[in-house]
Amino acid sequence: MKKTLVSALALGVAAGVGSQVMANPHNQHAEKSRSDLVEYFKAKHPERPFEDYIHGIYGYNAERKSQWEMQEEFPPYQDHVDQGKALFEKDIAAYQNCLVNADKGVNKIRTSYPYFNDKTQKVVTLEGDINRCRTEAGLKAFGWKRGDLAKVSGYLAYAARGEKINVVINSEGAKKAFEAGEREFAEPRGQLGLACASCHVYNASRQARSDILSPVLGHTTHFPVWRGKWNDLGTLHRRYEGCHKNMRHEAFKVQGDEYRNLEFFSAYMSNGLEVNGPSYRQ
Numbered sequence: 001m002k003k004t005l006v007s008a009l010a011l012g013v014a015a016g017v018g019s020q021v022m023a024n025p026h027n028q029h030a031e032k033s034r035s036d037l038v039e040y041f042k043a044k045h046p047e048r049p050f051e052d053y054i055h056g057i058y059g060y061n062a063e064r065k066s067q068w069e070m071q072e073e074f075p076p077y078q079d080h081v082d083q084g085k086a087l088f089e090k091d092i093a094a095y096q097n098c099l100v101n102a103d104k105g106v107n108k109i110r111t112s113y114p115y116f117n118d119k120t121q122k123v124v125t126l127e128g129d130i131n132r133c134r135t136e137a138g139l140k141a142f143g144w145k146r147g148d149l150a151k152v153s154g155y156l157a158y159a160a161r162g163e164k165i166n167v168v169i170n171s172e173g174a175k176k177a178f179e180a181g182e183r184e185f186a187e188p189r190g191q192l193g194l195a196c197a198s199c200h201v202y203n204a205s206r207q208a209r210s211d212i213l214s215p216v217l218g219h220t221t222h223f224p225v226w227r228g229k230w231n232d233l234g235t236l237h238r239r240y241e242g243c244h245k246n247m248r249h250e251a252f253k254v255q256g257d258e259y260r261n262l263e264f265f266s267a268y269m270s271n272g273l274e275v276n277g278p279s280y281r282q
């Protein structure tokens with residue numbers, strides 16, 4: 001039997017975290033990884049409620065949290081969300097019958113992604129699908145990472161605030177994509193021999209230079225984020241690039257298979273948490 005992320009560290013925590021996910025032959029491994037991770041963080045910080053993991057590092061540091069709360073009164077991303085709404089509505093014909101669940105309401109789109117497409121055998125991300133819909137409708141694709149794509153994605157996250165992440169694994173292909181993402185996350189990579197998990201599981205809550213390390217649990221809930229460092233709104237894959245650079249690892253192609261699998265894994269681990277994007281990060 002394959003080891004899950006946390007049991008690979010020989011923590012030996014029993015599974016049993018309540019989950020709304022129906023068990024099926026394809027999601028057993030993923031569910032074990034997810035519930036082990038939830039239990040791991042619960043054991044590490046018993047005072048931090050599960051729902052709070054949408055707030056990344058703010059759940060670890062009261063001062064940073066109150067700075068952020070002040071900022072939220074006049075959020076730096078607000079203009080971008082408004083522009084995203086206008087961009088979305090301008091080309092609504094391209095999205096309406098193309099983005100998953102767009103017909104059910106603008107608030108239902110974000111949590112329909114990422115999903116595994118059994119026909120193409122690939123993970124489909126929201127940003128990837130926005131551009132697919134655009135090209136299929138004869139419109140120009142947006143550039144990846146920032147700008148109009150981040151704005152539309154930011155608006156769709158904003159519209160979906162309060163909806164719960166619910167990534168589904170119900171095929172062999174989806175299982176494989178999750179496991180590929182999990183390996184990318186859990187195994188050492190790059191010249192420093194670090195794994196994503198070194199920082200975002202085992203050392204989460206610790207200080208790293210001027211940063212506090214966030215837990216992977218909740219990593220996808222609040223994207224795209226407005227980063228002070230960027231002075232801009234950026235996508236999750238843009239953030240992945242930055243972490244890879246810090247690991248002295250060559251960044252993968254944004255929206256390529258590796259980052260999509262990584263997103264699929266991270267989003268699955270965040271199942272049951274509310275969407276709260278966009279948010280602000282240092």
Ligand code: HEC
Nearest residue numbers: 056057194195196199208211212213214219239243247281
């Ligand atoms: C050397 C430590 C380190 C490693 C290894 C690392 N990161 Fe990070 N990461 C950081 C720091 C520092 C930040 C900024 C503070 C924070 O939010 O964690 C960050 C932020 C992030 C964020 C944004 C979190 C938020 O709340 O907005 C994501 C997502 C992320 N990293 C994913 C990854 C992934 C995926 C990998 C592996 C490819 C990885 N990181 C590897 C240090 C690391």
